[in-house]
Amino acid sequence: MKVFGWRRRLTPFDRKLTAILAICVFISFLLPLRQGIGARVLVERDGKVIYTADLDHDQQVELQGPLGVTVLQIEDHAARVISSPCPQKICIGLGKAKHSGDLLACVPNRLVIRIEGDEEKERGYDLLSR
Incomplete structure:
Protein backbone atom coordinates (compact mmCIF):
# COMPACT_ATOMS: atom_id res chain seq x y z
CA MET A 1 0.00 0.00 0.00
CA LYS A 2 1.32 3.40 -0.98
CA VAL A 3 1.56 5.99 1.79
CA PHE A 4 1.26 9.63 0.80
CA GLY A 5 4.30 11.82 1.38
CA TRP A 6 2.75 14.06 4.01
CA ARG A 7 1.61 11.11 6.15
CA ARG A 8 5.13 9.72 6.28
CA ARG A 9 6.35 12.97 7.82
CA LEU A 10 3.77 13.04 10.66
CA THR A 11 5.45 12.15 13.92
CA PRO A 12 3.61 10.78 16.97
CA PHE A 13 3.91 14.25 18.51
CA ASP A 14 2.19 15.77 15.45
CA ARG A 15 -0.67 13.29 15.76
CA LYS A 16 -1.12 14.04 19.48
CA LEU A 17 -1.01 17.77 18.86
CA THR A 18 -3.61 17.46 16.10
CA ALA A 19 -5.88 15.40 18.37
CA ILE A 20 -5.58 17.93 21.22
CA LEU A 21 -6.39 20.83 18.89
CA ALA A 22 -9.41 18.98 17.50
CA ILE A 23 -10.71 18.35 21.04
CA CYS A 24 -10.22 22.03 21.96
CA VAL A 25 -12.16 23.15 18.89
CA PHE A 26 -14.98 20.74 19.72
CA ILE A 27 -15.17 21.95 23.33
CA SER A 28 -15.20 25.60 22.21
CA PHE A 29 -18.43 24.92 20.32
CA LEU A 30 -20.04 23.39 23.41
CA LEU A 31 -19.21 26.18 25.89
CA PRO A 32 -21.79 28.72 24.64
CA LEU A 33 -24.51 26.11 25.13
CA ARG A 34 -23.94 26.22 28.89
CA GLN A 35 -25.28 29.75 29.31
CA GLY A 36 -28.19 29.91 31.69
CA ILE A 37 -31.43 31.73 31.13
CA GLY A 38 -31.19 35.27 32.47
CA ALA A 39 -33.15 36.43 35.48
CA LEU A 55 -37.46 39.15 32.90
CA ASP A 56 -40.53 37.43 34.38
CA HIS A 57 -42.85 40.40 33.79
CA ASP A 58 -43.76 41.52 30.26
CA GLN A 59 -43.43 45.27 29.81
CA GLN A 60 -42.20 48.10 27.60
CA VAL A 61 -39.80 50.66 29.00
CA GLU A 62 -38.83 54.03 27.56
CA LEU A 63 -35.17 54.82 28.21
CA GLN A 64 -33.92 58.37 27.77
CA GLY A 65 -30.54 58.85 26.10
CA PRO A 66 -28.69 61.81 24.55
CA LEU A 67 -30.38 61.28 21.15
CA GLY A 68 -33.86 60.62 22.48
CA VAL A 69 -36.02 57.75 23.71
CA THR A 70 -35.09 54.10 23.16
CA VAL A 71 -37.92 51.63 23.76
CA LEU A 72 -37.01 48.32 25.40
CA GLN A 73 -39.51 45.47 25.24
CA ILE A 74 -39.40 42.65 27.80
CA GLU A 75 -41.50 39.60 26.96
CA ASP A 76 -41.16 35.80 26.99
CA HIS A 77 -38.15 36.02 29.35
CA ALA A 78 -36.21 38.07 26.77
CA ALA A 79 -35.39 41.72 26.13
CA ARG A 80 -35.09 43.53 22.81
CA VAL A 81 -34.93 47.07 21.50
CA ILE A 82 -37.99 47.85 19.39
CA SER A 83 -37.45 51.57 18.77
CA SER A 84 -34.43 53.83 18.87
CA PRO A 85 -33.50 57.29 17.56
CA CYS A 86 -30.05 56.14 16.39
CA PRO A 87 -29.34 56.48 12.65
CA GLN A 88 -28.43 52.89 11.68
CA LYS A 89 -30.75 50.99 14.06
CA ILE A 90 -28.15 48.29 14.74
CA CYS A 91 -29.48 47.84 18.28
CA ILE A 92 -32.87 46.86 16.86
CA GLY A 93 -31.26 44.38 14.48
CA LEU A 94 -29.46 42.60 17.33
CA GLY A 95 -32.71 40.82 18.21
CA LYS A 96 -33.59 39.28 21.56
CA ALA A 97 -31.26 38.85 24.52
CA LYS A 98 -32.30 36.17 26.99
CA HIS A 99 -29.21 34.29 28.14
CA SER A 100 -27.13 35.47 31.04
CA GLY A 101 -24.24 37.53 29.70
CA ASP A 102 -26.03 38.68 26.53
CA LEU A 103 -25.61 42.35 25.62
CA LEU A 104 -27.55 44.81 23.52
CA ALA A 105 -25.96 48.19 22.90
CA CYS A 106 -27.14 51.42 21.34
CA VAL A 107 -23.81 53.20 21.05
CA PRO A 108 -25.06 56.54 19.64
CA ASN A 109 -27.63 56.76 22.44
CA ARG A 110 -25.05 55.55 25.03
CA LEU A 111 -27.19 52.67 26.33
CA VAL A 112 -25.99 49.17 27.23
CA ILE A 113 -28.58 46.51 28.04
CA ARG A 114 -27.21 43.48 29.87
CA ILE A 115 -28.87 40.23 30.90
CA GLU A 116 -27.78 38.93 34.29
CA GLY A 117 -28.53 35.57 35.89
CA ASP A 118 -28.89 34.67 39.55
CA GLU A 119 -25.58 32.81 39.68
CA GLU A 120 -23.62 35.82 38.37
CA LYS A 121 -24.78 38.05 41.19
CA GLU A 122 -23.62 35.50 43.76
CA ARG A 123 -20.21 34.91 42.15
CA GLY A 124 -19.52 38.53 41.29
CA TYR A 125 -18.14 37.75 37.83
CA ASP A 126 -18.03 40.44 35.25
CA LEU A 127 -18.08 40.09 31.47
CA LEU A 128 -14.31 39.76 31.09
CA SER A 129 -13.72 37.18 33.82
CA ARG A 130 -16.30 34.60 32.84
Missing part, protein backbone atom coordinates in the same frame (compact mmCIF):
# COMPACT_ATOMS: atom_id res chain seq x y z
CA ARG A 40 -33.01 40.21 35.11
CA VAL A 41 -32.14 42.98 32.70
CA LEU A 42 -29.86 45.89 33.61
CA VAL A 43 -29.70 49.07 31.57
CA GLU A 44 -26.62 51.27 31.86
CA ARG A 45 -26.00 54.76 30.54
CA ASP A 46 -22.48 56.16 30.76
CA GLY A 47 -21.46 53.29 33.07
CA LYS A 48 -24.24 53.82 35.62
CA VAL A 49 -27.22 51.50 36.06
CA ILE A 50 -30.36 53.48 35.28
CA TYR A 51 -32.93 50.68 35.14
CA THR A 52 -33.29 47.10 36.43
CA ALA A 53 -36.17 44.69 35.89
CA ASP A 54 -36.96 41.00 36.16
Whole structure:
Protein backbone atom coordinates (compact mmCIF):
# COMPACT_ATOMS: atom_id res chain seq x y z
CA MET A 1 0.00 0.00 0.00
CA LYS A 2 1.32 3.40 -0.98
CA VAL A 3 1.56 5.99 1.79
CA PHE A 4 1.26 9.63 0.80
CA GLY A 5 4.30 11.82 1.38
CA TRP A 6 2.75 14.06 4.01
CA ARG A 7 1.61 11.11 6.15
CA ARG A 8 5.13 9.72 6.28
CA ARG A 9 6.35 12.97 7.82
CA LEU A 10 3.77 13.04 10.66
CA THR A 11 5.45 12.15 13.92
CA PRO A 12 3.61 10.78 16.97
CA PHE A 13 3.91 14.25 18.51
CA ASP A 14 2.19 15.77 15.45
CA ARG A 15 -0.67 13.29 15.76
CA LYS A 16 -1.12 14.04 19.48
CA LEU A 17 -1.01 17.77 18.86
CA THR A 18 -3.61 17.46 16.10
CA ALA A 19 -5.88 15.40 18.37
CA ILE A 20 -5.58 17.93 21.22
CA LEU A 21 -6.39 20.83 18.89
CA ALA A 22 -9.41 18.98 17.50
CA ILE A 23 -10.71 18.35 21.04
CA CYS A 24 -10.22 22.03 21.96
CA VAL A 25 -12.16 23.15 18.89
CA PHE A 26 -14.98 20.74 19.72
CA ILE A 27 -15.17 21.95 23.33
CA SER A 28 -15.20 25.60 22.21
CA PHE A 29 -18.43 24.92 20.32
CA LEU A 30 -20.04 23.39 23.41
CA LEU A 31 -19.21 26.18 25.89
CA PRO A 32 -21.79 28.72 24.64
CA LEU A 33 -24.51 26.11 25.13
CA ARG A 34 -23.94 26.22 28.89
CA GLN A 35 -25.28 29.75 29.31
CA GLY A 36 -28.19 29.91 31.69
CA ILE A 37 -31.43 31.73 31.13
CA GLY A 38 -31.19 35.27 32.47
CA ALA A 39 -33.15 36.43 35.48
CA ARG A 40 -33.01 40.21 35.11
CA VAL A 41 -32.14 42.98 32.70
CA LEU A 42 -29.86 45.89 33.61
CA VAL A 43 -29.70 49.07 31.57
CA GLU A 44 -26.62 51.27 31.86
CA ARG A 45 -26.00 54.76 30.54
CA ASP A 46 -22.48 56.16 30.76
CA GLY A 47 -21.46 53.29 33.07
CA LYS A 48 -24.24 53.82 35.62
CA VAL A 49 -27.22 51.50 36.06
CA ILE A 50 -30.36 53.48 35.28
CA TYR A 51 -32.93 50.68 35.14
CA THR A 52 -33.29 47.10 36.43
CA ALA A 53 -36.17 44.69 35.89
CA ASP A 54 -36.96 41.00 36.16
CA LEU A 55 -37.46 39.15 32.90
CA ASP A 56 -40.53 37.43 34.38
CA HIS A 57 -42.85 40.40 33.79
CA ASP A 58 -43.76 41.52 30.26
CA GLN A 59 -43.43 45.27 29.81
CA GLN A 60 -42.20 48.10 27.60
CA VAL A 61 -39.80 50.66 29.00
CA GLU A 62 -38.83 54.03 27.56
CA LEU A 63 -35.17 54.82 28.21
CA GLN A 64 -33.92 58.37 27.77
CA GLY A 65 -30.54 58.85 26.10
CA PRO A 66 -28.69 61.81 24.55
CA LEU A 67 -30.38 61.28 21.15
CA GLY A 68 -33.86 60.62 22.48
CA VAL A 69 -36.02 57.75 23.71
CA THR A 70 -35.09 54.10 23.16
CA VAL A 71 -37.92 51.63 23.76
CA LEU A 72 -37.01 48.32 25.40
CA GLN A 73 -39.51 45.47 25.24
CA ILE A 74 -39.40 42.65 27.80
CA GLU A 75 -41.50 39.60 26.96
CA ASP A 76 -41.16 35.80 26.99
CA HIS A 77 -38.15 36.02 29.35
CA ALA A 78 -36.21 38.07 26.77
CA ALA A 79 -35.39 41.72 26.13
CA ARG A 80 -35.09 43.53 22.81
CA VAL A 81 -34.93 47.07 21.50
CA ILE A 82 -37.99 47.85 19.39
CA SER A 83 -37.45 51.57 18.77
CA SER A 84 -34.43 53.83 18.87
CA PRO A 85 -33.50 57.29 17.56
CA CYS A 86 -30.05 56.14 16.39
CA PRO A 87 -29.34 56.48 12.65
CA GLN A 88 -28.43 52.89 11.68
CA LYS A 89 -30.75 50.99 14.06
CA ILE A 90 -28.15 48.29 14.74
CA CYS A 91 -29.48 47.84 18.28
CA ILE A 92 -32.87 46.86 16.86
CA GLY A 93 -31.26 44.38 14.48
CA LEU A 94 -29.46 42.60 17.33
CA GLY A 95 -32.71 40.82 18.21
CA LYS A 96 -33.59 39.28 21.56
CA ALA A 97 -31.26 38.85 24.52
CA LYS A 98 -32.30 36.17 26.99
CA HIS A 99 -29.21 34.29 28.14
CA SER A 100 -27.13 35.47 31.04
CA GLY A 101 -24.24 37.53 29.70
CA ASP A 102 -26.03 38.68 26.53
CA LEU A 103 -25.61 42.35 25.62
CA LEU A 104 -27.55 44.81 23.52
CA ALA A 105 -25.96 48.19 22.90
CA CYS A 106 -27.14 51.42 21.34
CA VAL A 107 -23.81 53.20 21.05
CA PRO A 108 -25.06 56.54 19.64
CA ASN A 109 -27.63 56.76 22.44
CA ARG A 110 -25.05 55.55 25.03
CA LEU A 111 -27.19 52.67 26.33
CA VAL A 112 -25.99 49.17 27.23
CA ILE A 113 -28.58 46.51 28.04
CA ARG A 114 -27.21 43.48 29.87
CA ILE A 115 -28.87 40.23 30.90
CA GLU A 116 -27.78 38.93 34.29
CA GLY A 117 -28.53 35.57 35.89
CA ASP A 118 -28.89 34.67 39.55
CA GLU A 119 -25.58 32.81 39.68
CA GLU A 120 -23.62 35.82 38.37
CA LYS A 121 -24.78 38.05 41.19
CA GLU A 122 -23.62 35.50 43.76
CA ARG A 123 -20.21 34.91 42.15
CA GLY A 124 -19.52 38.53 41.29
CA TYR A 125 -18.14 37.75 37.83
CA ASP A 126 -18.03 40.44 35.25
CA LEU A 127 -18.08 40.09 31.47
CA LEU A 128 -14.31 39.76 31.09
CA SER A 129 -13.72 37.18 33.82
CA ARG A 130 -16.30 34.60 32.84
